[in-house]
Amino acid sequence: MRIIAADVIVTSPDRNFVTLQLTTDDGVTGLGDATLNGRELAVVAYLREHVAPLLLDRDPHAIEDTWQFLYRSAYWRRGPVTMAAIAAVDMALWDIKAKVAGLPLYQLLGGASRRGALAYGHASGRDIPELLDSVREHLALGYRAIRIQTAVPGIDAVYGVAAQPSVDGVRYDYEPAQRGALPAEEDWDTRAYLRHLPGVFEAVRHEFGPELPLLHDGHHRMTPIQAARLGRDLEPYDLFWLEDCTPAENQDALRLVRSHTITPLAIGEVFNTVWDFQHLIRDQLIDYVRAAVTHAGGITPMRKILDYAAQYQIKSGIHGPTDISPVGMAAALHLDLAVHNFGIQEYMRHGDRTNEVFRQSFSFEGGLLHPGDQPGLGVTLDRAAAEAHPYRAAYLPYNRLKDGTVHDW
Incomplete structure (x- = not known):
């Protein structure tokens, strides 16, 4: 099994979301969340320009190896943009693995420890x-x-x-x-x-x-x-x-x-x-x-x-x-x-x-x-519905004190 497509989907139904969809040569898809509130397009560019090309023809089951490769091979590590991009890949790979196994993901993580x-x-x-x-x-x-x-x-x-x-x-x-x-x-x-x-x-x-x-x-x-x-x-x-x-x-x-x-x-x-x-x-x-x-x-x-x-x-x-x-x-x-x-x-x-x-x-x-x-993460993406809600710029607020000083928000 190999990854043949890595699509980055941006949609804004109630707010902006960035989703990575990986597809294997067997037709199995996996989803990952790459949303970074107020800086969404930075992660989109990171995924589309730098990460997606590296995923093609990789083994989707090699989750740990792929994570270490993406984290270490860029040399520049950590930070919210990088880690949101890597997170999306990691989630999508776990989604695929659990779907292939025919199990909800928590079963691959050791099974349920509680009712909810x-x-x-x-x-x-x-x-x-x-x-x-x-x-x-x-x-x-x-x-x-x-x-x-x-x-x-x-x-x-x-x-x-x-x-x-x-x-x-x-x-x-x-x-x-x-x-x-x-x-x-x-x-x-x-x-x-x-x-x-x-x-x-x-x-x-x-x-x-x-x-x-x-x-x-x-x-x-x-x-x-x-x-x-x-x-x-x-x-x-x-x-x-x-x-x-x-x-x-x-x-x-x-x-x-x-x-x-x-x-x-x-x-x-x-x-x-x-x-x-x-x-x-x-x-x-x-x-x-x-x-x-x-x-x-x-x-x-x-x-x-x-x-x-x-x-x-x-x-x-x-x-x-x-x-x-x-x-x-x-x-x-x-x-x-x-x-x-x-x-x-x-x-x-x-x-x-x-x-x-x-x-x-x-x-x-x-x-x-x-x-x-349901097998995998249990979430499916309606691509047509997603395309009906294009990206719209949105930002979190910021604070100033009474004297005008910028403060933590």
């Missing part, structure tokens, strides 16, 4: 009553764990609040990427945020009690000492985790945070390789690995990262927003079902147009996600 993967949804509101309504809506949808994000008085636009302008009239739980030639500018005030947030969690706990797992995303906007303060202030509300409390490129920053709070920490959605996690895992500075299969090089390296984390009782919390396509989401779910140290899975529902382009076998029942039992 606990998922959390994204509740948000412009004020506390609207937030509480959003939590109720998510509970009614079947979620058994909820991320809490809220507007902050004095700040015009805050990450994670769904009531802000939607994309093309299609309201997601929250999709910050906005169509247009330039990224939108938002404001930020960390002190206002730190004053406001504990009262929000007090209101949520008062309304929904102590049992509901609650999460919060700081989105890299705090200094280490600010993050330590927030983690400590939120301890009475028993968070499942505090995510991305400070930019984690500075690994020692998490040591300071850890020394001041016992609130569990989740880090890593912007990380690309095990090297980004090495010290955080070895020194037990985090509790959950937040990398995305799509951005960390695929299923093969993600399994290795999680196996390394398991040695330190650190669990998975794979990134799963709507800028991960249903293909990338399916890859995450197969890992979730197989690995022993599963923690929780982020789950944002895609829009109807996206679901028409990407037909999925995974299910969500009783708060648990399951990838389904």
